Amino acid sequence: MTERMVSRANLLRAGGAGLVAAAVLGGTAQAGGRDHPHVALIRRYYAAYAKGDPQALREFFAPEIRWTIPGHHPLAGTKVGVREVLAFFAELGRAGFRAEVLFLGADGDWVVDLHRGWSTSPPGLDITWVLAYRIQRGKIVEAINFAADQHAADAFFWQRYPLAPLPDRLLRTR
Numbered sequence: 779m780t781e782r783m784v785s786r787a788n789l790l791r792a793g794g795a796g797l798v799a800a801a802v803l804g805g806t807a808q809a810g811g812r813d814h815p816h817v818a819l820i821r822r823y824y825a826a827y828a829k830g831d832p833q834a835l836r837e838f839f840a841p842e843i844r845w846t847i848p849g850h851h852p853l854a855g856t857k858v859g860v861r862e863v864l865a866f867f868a869e870l871g872r873a874g875f876r877a878e879v880l881f882l883g884a885d886g887d888w889v890v891d892l893h894r895g896w897s898t899s900p901p902g903l904d905i906t907w908v909l910a911y912r913i914q915r916g917k918i919v920e921a922i923n924f925a926a927d928q929h930a931a932d933a934f935f936w937q938r939y940p941l942a943p944l945p946d947r948l949l950r951t952r
Contacts, residue, residue: 814884816913820891823918824879832867839863840917847923851935873938874898880906887912903934 813821819838826834845857845866853870857863874897881892889911896904906926912919925931941947 813882814889815916816884816887816889816911817882819913819916819918820882820889820911821879824877824893827867827877830871832864832871835867836860836864838918840914840919843917843919843921845921845923848925849928849932849935851932852939852941853935854932869939872899873903877907887914889913897934897938900938902937903930905930 812818823835823838826838839860841860843858843860843863845863847854847857847866853866857866876896876898878894879891880894881890883890891907891909891911893907893909894904895907908924908926910920910922910924912921
C-alpha cells in the first residue's frame with residue numbers, strides 16, 4: 779500500500795465528505811486492535827472536552843496551534859495559539875456545546891473526526907461536524923472544522939453572539 783500525503787490545502791478543498799472518505803480508507807486501529815495513537819489522543823481530548831473546562835484542553839494543544847472555524851459569524855476564522863483557541867472554547871462553553879463522537883480515523887499525521895455537536899444554552903443547533911486534526915509530537919497543531927449545515931451554524935452563532943451596537947462594536951486602536 780502506498781502512503782498518501784494529505785495537505786492542508788487538499789483537506790480544505792475536499793470538504794467534509796472527502797474527509798470522511800479519506801478517513802475510511804485510512805483506519806482507526808493498529809495491529810492488535812488498539813487505537814492508532816493519534817485516535818487515542820483525540821479520544822482523550824473529547825473526554826477532557828466533556829468536562830466543560832476549557833483549561834483542561836490546554837495539554838492537547840501545541841503552542842502554535844491553528845484552529846479554523848468555517849462560516850460567516852462572530853466566532854468564524856482561524857484562531858492562532860493556545861490562548862485564542864481556549865478563548866474560542868470558552869465561548870462554546872457559554873452556549874453549552876456538547877459533542878458525541880460518531881467516527882474517528884487516522885492516516886499519517888491526520889485524524890478525521892465525525893461527530894454530532896449541539897448547543898444547550900440556548901438549544902437549537904444540532905448538526906454533524908467533521909474535524910480534521912493534524913497531530914505532531916503528541917499535540918494537536920491544527921484543526922479544521924467542517925459543518926454539515928453551515929447556514930444553520932451561522933444563524934445560531936449570530937443569534938448567540940450578536941455584535942455590540944456602534945460605536946462600541948469596533949476595536950479602537952488609538
